[in-house]
Amino acid sequence: VQLVESGGALVQPGSSLTLSCAGSGGTLDAYAISWFHQVPGKKREGVSCIELKPDSKYYSDAVKGRFIISTDAAKNTVSLQMNNLQPDDTALYYCAADLFRPCPNYRGDYSQWGAYWGQGTQVTVSS
Numbered sequence: 001v002q003l004v005e006s007g008g009a010l011v012q013p014g015s016s017l018t019l020s021c022a023g024s025g026g027t028l029d030a031y032a033i034s035w036f037h038q039v040p041g042k043k044r045e046g047v048s049c050i051e052l053k054p055d056s057k058y059y060s061d062a063v064k065g066r067f068i069i070s071t072d073a074a075k076n077t078v079s080l081q082m083n084n085l086q087p088d089d090t091a092l093y094y095c096a097a098d099l100f101r102p103c104p105n106y107r108g109d110y111s112q113w114g115a116y117w118g119q120g121t122q123v124t125v126s127s
Contacts, residue, residue, distance in 0.1 A: 001026030
């Protein structure tokens, strides 16, 4: 499956933004789909993950209550609605898919998670 992220932008603190992860070559609802973000020089961090069978959603502690992950089966996309964005949310955001593993435990070691990755979309939060 191929993944393409979109929706990244430069926004002010407190703003909202929605990222999309579009899949081709496979049906995303067969996979666990996770969003990660990474800042240059720092470790890649998990943000949010969704499994459709069964329907489960997970969020990192940093975004819980602010971000919402969802899926549009007709468009074969997974979206990440990001609310009340803060400068610490500034990063390159990736979506990744894994067919054989459930959503990763963001408090554990998830360095091996994700068989398929997109190229990323930049989110910058600055006044």
